[in-house]
Amino acid sequence: MNAVNRQMTLRRYPDGMPKESDFEVVMAALPEVGEGEVLCRAYYLTVDPYIRVHVSPSMSVGYAPTTPLGWPIPGEAILQVVQSRHPGFKDGEFVAGFGGWQDYCALPGDSLRKVDARLAPLTAHLGSLGMPGLTAYVGMTKLAEAEAGQTVFVSAALGGVGAVAGQLARLKGCRVVGVSSSAEKCRYAVEALGYDACLDRTQPDFAARVAAACPEGIDVDFENAGGEVFWAAFDHMKPYGRMLICGLVADYNDSSPPPGPDRSPNLLRMIALKRLIVKGVMVADYWDLRPRFLEEVGGLIRDGRLVSREYVVDGIENAGRAMIDMLSGRNFGKTVVRIADPPVV
Amino acid sequence: MNAVNRQMTLRRYPDGMPKESDFEVVMAALPEVGEGEVLCRAYYLTVDPYIRVHVSPSMSVGYAPTTPLGWPIPGEAILQVVQSRHPGFKDGEFVAGFGGWQDYCALPGDSLRKVDARLAPLTAHLGSLGMPGLTAYVGMTKLAEAEAGQTVFVSAALGGVGAVAGQLARLKGCRVVGVSSSAEKCRYAVEALGYDACLDRTQPDFAARVAAACPEGIDVDFENAGGEVFWAAFDHMKPYGRMLICGLVADYNDSSPPPGPDRSPNLLRMIALKRLIVKGVMVADYWDLRPRFLEEVGGLIRDGRLVSREYVVDGIENAGRAMIDMLSGRNFGKTVVRIADPPVV
Numbered sequence: 001m002n003a004v005n006r007q008m009t010l011r012r013y014p015d016g017m018p019k020e021s022d023f024e025v026v027m028a029a030l031p032e033v034g035e036g037e038v039l040c041r042a043y044y045l046t047v048d049p050y051i052r053v054h055v056s057p058s059m060s061v062g063y064a065p066t067t068p069l070g071w072p073i074p075g076e077a078i079l080q081v082v083q084s085r086h087p088g089f090k091d092g093e094f095v096a097g098f099g100g101w102q103d104y105c106a107l108p109g110d111s112l113r114k115v116d117a118r119l120a121p122l123t124a125h126l127g128s129l130g131m132p133g134l135t136a137y138v139g140m141t142k143l144a145e146a147e148a149g150q151t152v153f154v155s156a157a158l159g160g161v162g163a164v165a166g167q168l169a170r171l172k173g174c175r176v177v178g179v180s181s182s183a184e185k186c187r188y189a190v191e192a193l194g195y196d197a198c199l200d201r202t203q204p205d206f207a208a209r210v211a212a213a214c215p216e217g218i219d220v221d222f223e224n225a226g227g228e229v230f231w232a233a234f235d236h237m238k239p240y241g242r243m244l245i246c247g248l249v250a251d252y253n254d255s256s257p258p259p260g261p262d263r264s265p266n267l268l269r270m271i272a273l274k275r276l277i278v279k280g281v282m283v284a285d286y287w288d289l290r291p292r293f294l295e296e297v298g299g300l301i302r303d304g305r306l307v308s309r310e311y312v313v314d315g316i317e318n319a320g321r322a323m324i325d326m327l328s329g330r331n332f333g334k335t336v337v338r339i340a341d342p343p344v345v
Numbered sequence: 346m347n348a349v350n351r352q353m354t355l356r357r358y359p360d361g362m363p364k365e366s367d368f369e370v371v372m373a374a375l376p377e378v379g380e381g382e383v384l385c386r387a388y389y390l391t392v393d394p395y396i397r398v399h400v401s402p403s404m405s406v407g408y409a410p411t412t413p414l415g416w417p418i419p420g421e422a423i424l425q426v427v428q429s430r431h432p433g434f435k436d437g438e439f440v441a442g443f444g445g446w447q448d449y450c451a452l453p454g455d456s457l458r459k460v461d462a463r464l465a466p467l468t469a470h471l472g473s474l475g476m477p478g479l480t481a482y483v484g485m486t487k488l489a490e491a492e493a494g495q496t497v498f499v500s501a502a503l504g505g506v507g508a509v510a511g512q513l514a515r516l517k518g519c520r521v522v523g524v525s526s527s528a529e530k531c532r533y534a535v536e537a538l539g540y541d542a543c544l545d546r547t548q549p550d551f552a553a554r555v556a557a558a559c560p561e562g563i564d565v566d567f568e569n570a571g572g573e574v575f576w577a578a579f580d581h582m583k584p585y586g587r588m589l590i591c592g593l594v595a596d597y598n599d600s601s602p603p604p605g606p607d608r609s610p611n612l613l614r615m616i617a618l619k620r621l622i623v624k625g626v627m628v629a630d631y632w633d634l635r636p637r638f639l640e641e642v643g644g645l646i647r648d649g650r651l652v653s654r655e656y657v658v659d660g661i662e663n664a665g666r667a668m669i670d671m672l673s674g675r676n677f678g679k680t681v682v683r684i685a686d687p688p689v690v
Contacts, residue, residue, distance in 0.1 A: 226610060245617040251610040260605015264612050265571060265596040272590040272625040278613075280620040 005030050006339075007072040008101035008319045013057055016253045017327060023320030026070070031106040038089050038109045040079035043342040045101050046126040047313075047322045047335040048160060049224075051075050052252040072100035073319070076131055078115060078122045079105070080342070086110075094342075096125055101319050103339060113290070119298045120308060122342060127334035128308035129298055132160025135283040136222075137293045139244045140168040142286065143279050144220045146242075148173030153210075153218045153233050155179040155225035157189045157198055158309070160334035161246055164297065165222045167306045170194045174220075177213045179229050181329030188332075192307050201225070207232045217241070226250040234267070239274045246281040249327060309333035350375050351684075352417040353446035353664045358402055361598045362672060368665030371415070376451040383434050383454045385424035388687040390446050391471040392658075392667045392680040393505060394569075396420050397597040417445035418664070421476055423460060423467045424450070425687070431455075439687075441470055446664050448684065458635070464643045465653060467687060472679035473653035474643055477505025480628040481567075482638045484589045485513040487631065488624050489565045491587075493518030498555075498563045498578050500524040500570035502534045502543055503654070505679035506591055509642065510567045512651045515539045519565075522558045524574050526674030533677075537652055546570070552577045562586070571595040579612070584619045591626040594672060654678035 004027050011024040033039045054074050057066045067074055077099040081089050086109025089095065094115040099105035115125045127133060139161075146152050152169040156162040157178025166189070169176045178189045178198035189198035197213040199206060210232040217238035223230055227250025237243065251258075271278060300306035311331040313322040316339040326335045349372050356369040378384045399419050402411045412419055422444040426434050431454025434440065439460040444450035460470045472478060484506075491497050497514040501507040502523025511534070514521045523534045523543035534543035542558045544551060555577040562583035568575055572595025582588065596603075616623060645651035656676040658667040661684040671680045 223613075226613065230613070245613050248610065248613055248617065251614065254610065257606035257608060257611055260607055261602035262605055262607050263602060263609040264607070265593065265599065266602055267609050267612065268568075268571065268575070268590050268593055268623075269596065271623055272593065272627065275625040275627045275630060276623075277625075278616055278621075278623040280617040280622075282617065282620050285620060 003030060003104065005102055005104045006316050007103075008316050009072055010055055010067060010069050012069065014055060014253070015255060018052070018055070018253075018320065018324050020320050020324065023073075025317050028102070030104050033083055033085050033106045036086050036109055037106045038081055038086050038095070038112060039083040039104065039106050040095065040097065040099060041082050041340070042077040042079050042099050042103055042105065043338065043340050044078040044123055044126055045316070045319060045337040045339060046076045046130065047319065047326050047337060048075065048132060049247050049249045049252060049326065051323065052249075052327060056252070056255065058255045072102040074098065074100045076126060077105070078125055078342075079112075084109070094122065096130065101316065101337075103316070116298075119294075120301050123310040123312060123336050124301065124308040126336050127160045127310050128164050128301060128306065129294060130160070131283055132334060133164045133297055134286065134290060134293050135246060135281060136161045136164035136168060137297060138283055138286045138289060139222055139246060139281045140165055140172070142289075143244050143281060144222065144242055146172060146174050146220045149175070150219035151175045151177060151214050151216060152220045152222060153177050153179070153214065154195075154222045155229045155233070156247065156249065157193070157195060158185050158333055159224060162222070162224050163193055163309065163334065164306070166195055167193055169220075169222075171300070171305065177210075177218075179225065185332060192309070201229050207235070210236055220244070222246060224249065231263075234270070237270075237274055237276055241274065241276050243276060243278045244281045245278060253327065311335045313337045315339065348375060348449065350447055350449040351661050352448075353661050354417055355400055355412060355414050357414065359400060359598070360600060363397070363400070363598075363665065363669050365665050365669065368418075370662050373447070375449050378428055378430050378451045381431050381454055382451045383426055383431050383440070383457060384428040384449065384451050385440065385442065385444060386427050386685070387422040387424050387444050387448055387450065388683065388685050389423040389468055389471055390661070390664060390682040390684060391421045391475065392664065392671050392682060393420065393477060394592050394594045394597060394671065396668065397594075397672060401597070401600065403600045417447040419443065419445045421471060422450070423470055423687075424457075429454070439467065441475065446661065446682075448661070461643075464639070465646050468655040468657060468681050469646065469653040471681050472505045472655050473509050473646060473651065474639060475505070476628055477679060478509045478642055479631065479635060479638050480591060480626060481506045481509035481513060482642060483628055483631045483634060484567055484591060484626045485510055485517070487634075488589050488626060489567065489587055491517060491519050491565045494520070495564035496520045496522060496559050496561060497565045497567060498522050498524070498559065499540075499567045500574045500578070501592065501594065502538070502540060503530050503678055504569060507567070507569050508538055508654065508679065509651070511540055512538055512645075514565075514567075515541075516645070516650065522555075522563075524570065530677060537654070546574050552580070555581055565589070567591060569594065576608075579615070582615075582619055582621055586619065586621050588621060588623045589626045590623060598672065656680045658682045660684065
């Protein structure tokens with residue numbers, strides 16, 4: 001093949017909110033395909049908040065290593081098999097894998113999962129049926145201990161994780177209060193996703209609205225936002241409440257700790273006084289749940305009981321802008337980038 | 346009876362570390378004894394870190410209401426029944442109850458628990474066999490999920506809670522690393538309480554010593570200290586580690602949040618990345634465990650397998666100083682104040 005492999009790479013590490021000039025499309029050769037590997041063509045790239053952590057040297061930890069400059073931005077993608085050197089995959093099959101932001105990738109077959117395009121549109125396999133959806137499923141089924149009638153608070157209510165978490169909570173019979181970043185998105189959350197209420201975090205009286213929307217307090221905070229949204233939830237947690245720390249988008253652009261006062265002593269004190277349980281949510285611990293998740297959530301989507309909405313940006317050259325828009329709340333639904341038209345299936 | 350009831354009261358709310366002049370002994374009349382109540386004489390008063398929270402208006406929450414000025418400082422005491430108007434209690438019996446810092450109190454009989462002076466010295470019923478011991482028992486048996494071979498980190502290693510938590514962890518087969526505030530206390534923790542190691546938090550290289558003493562990281566942090574001791578533990582938590590937030594003595598004197606930087610975003614981020622579970626420990630949720638606790642821990646004390654050491658200060662007029670010493674780490678063991686000599690039993 002003499003195709004060109006476009007890669008969206010980091011030119012420099014973003015300082016604060018990323019800028020489009022931090023990114024750069026470069027042309028690369030197609031990768032070699034080793035034994036057991038599969039060469040894939042990418043159609044859709046995921047743009048998730050956690051990617052911001054990967055492109056920040058100051059946040060590097062073992063679980064989220066920093067992407068080297070000049071390398072494609074990491075992340076899951078919807079792919080089609082071009083050349084398989086793995087017995088489990090045939091040319092032409094749709095798969096999802098950690099190909100990163102590039103046209104072509106060669107991945108170990110064992111790291112790929114097949115994508116059933118009849119179950120839901122390809123884009124949904126990066127969102128409600130992908131890693132974000134599984135994250136929400138893990139949180140709501142394994143960690144939240146939410147019961148019918150309890151109040152579940154979901155920040156980034158329309159996002160890849162939030163939209164599924166909120167809808168699963170609703171289906172469980174919980175009262176679900178979401179947070180988003182515009183009146184239009186909040187309306188969508190209530191009307192299309194079935195949130196009982198959704199609050200616009202850009203309104204100056206946001207904290208008061210949280211109090212009004214959660215008159216009995218919050219039993220479960222599914223935290224995707226961080227920052228002031230987190231604190232508004234924290235201040236309204238009920239005794240014995242669970243806080244699932246999944247995403248902290250508001251803080252991802254900070255390369256050093258924000259100025260004081262130091263709110264951590266108050267955080268710890270209220271955890272003790274209210275007997276809160278604060279837990280980290282990390283989907284990587286629960287890959288074994290994927291079959292059950294695909295069956296359950298896939299069934300809900302097929303039956304129209306759970307809505308999956310993706311915000312599709314066109315062109316690999318716009319992937320950096322898509323990430324900036326997502327971090328700024330200018331997206332509407334779970335962000336994906338279409339870098340080539342997939343064949344009709 | 347024409348006895349005088351001495352009460353150790355608050356003259357003013359302490360600003361930062363309490364001063365002896367914040368306290369004042371006043372003379373009061375003996376309380377009336379209502380139907381169902383029991384008039385008691387106090388011999389030993391407990392001095393626990395949580396009392397600092399009760400004497401701070403800025404920390405008042407429903408669970409820890411602020412003590413009004415002029416009222417006796419709250420807290421459990423070892424008492425003897427003087428006059429009973431409750432069928433469950435006879436004159437002369439030893440009981441424990443929330444009498445506060447005063448010679449005489451009238452308490453509902455239903456709020457009292459009998460004290461078995463043959464099981465352990467009376468003072469131990471405020472410490473290892475009292476609320477602090479039960480707190481440690483709840484933490485280690487219900488919340489820590491500690492397994493043999495895991496590393497358990499216990500701050501305030503000699504305190505009422507810490508000494509029992511550390512010893513229960515040792516008896517479970519854990520590697521137990523304590524923290525205290527002098528070389529002498531650390532030696533005692535290792536030699537008498539059986540800690541595998543104990544670190545002096547006043548040493549400048551404390552954080553490095555934590556790293557050296559916990560080469561594989563910390564599975565369970567039984568947090569009684571807060572402040573820099575907390576952060577040293579936090580930085581060494583293993584993935585999936587549990588942090589039991591029980592006491593935050595280092596922060597109790599702060600009437601407003603400390604200056605920045607704000608460490609709370611980092612706290613939340615690492616909770617997510619390491620999948621930590623942070624839980625509040627509150628003994629009040631577990632009164633029903635008391636019989637099992639008394640049998641188990643009482644048996645361990647009787648058999649010499651668990652050591653109870655109290656730091657006894659004489660005189661109600663010195664109770665304020667005893668509290669200051671405890672908050673400053675000048676005590677050696679669990680602090681109690683003897684305000685009258687109990688009859689020999």
